[in-house]
Amino acid sequence: MKDFQTLLRKRRSIREFQDREVPPELVREIIRETCMAPSAMNRQPWRFSIVSNRETIRKLSDESKKNLLLDLEADPSSPLQRYGDILRDPRFNVFYNAPCVVYICGPSGLGSLDVDCSLAACYFMFAAAARNLGTCWIGLGAHLRDAALRNDLGITGDLQIVAPIILGYPKEIPEPPERNDPVILSIIQ
């Protein structure tokens, strides 16, 4: 139990990384453990795309920012409006200059895809934390539409990105923030 407690404290959302690459074999190990996640009807619908080239990561960030800004223009009431200023800042990289981004995606139109890939993402984040690596799920990084760029990643039009996750060696692992007390609606005994 103590060990899981340690992992709970180590698994933090990390946005500042050491200038150090993640060995490809380590990424593969993490992905193998990720595939131990449960999935609806054991479909295991997850697919992975690994990007550890900083120039490509920058391009992917720019593409996602461009599309998010188009969405913001089209929908002034979008809850993403709070990100407007930062998205317009050309220096801002949605992937926080992480050395590696892994996209978890799967077949569009599968009803359980969000749930299945979220469980996989959780496994990914724990498997990384168990190796002293830091992660953060980057919702802002999922908005890739350029067909050529998507094809380069193997994320063709029939696939939907659920979880873009950055991965790297953390500059530091901050203490876990306070969480709200659990909201327990009922206990029926």
Add this chain to the structure above:
Amino acid sequence: MKDFQTLLRKRRSIREFQDREVPPELVREIIRETCMAPSAMNRQPWRFSIVSNRETIRKLSDESKKNLLLDLEADPSSPLQRYGDILRDPRFNVFYNAPCVVYICGPSGLGSLDVDCSLAACYFMFAAAARNLGTCWIGLGAHLRDAALRNDLGITGDLQIVAPIILGYPKEIPEPPERNDPVILSIIQ
């Protein structure tokens, strides 16, 4: 790393339980650890309802089965048709006679609710496994519509059930099944 590996092997979907109650304090501990999950914009939108009364669990199973069967009648092409026969069997309990069911739910209409509650569910399943408890996410158990029954659980109409999870002491922990090899769409270095 070895410790997480152990937890990976212990976290299995469990559908056969010992005839033994789960101490309420243990359920609360697991829920406290569940709340360490990350969530979009740190909203922590999860709410919990704990049911450890076997008669109530049976009622909840019957209510979910009834609604699923109505859905099957209304939509002959539903992928749930494969469950038609078992749902019509009055002896079948969707919760597999587990001693405890925990519903993870949150505000309807929140775009990230499925993802947030799936991450919480993953934490819940690991936190339970770390205490030698077994869990299984029961998708078939989420279909509660009866207002009185929902009110008893505190799951009012403004809340959506994402993850009904059964919890108990496993009869046995089977070996992890084979998983498909990871599908890696691309590696860009």
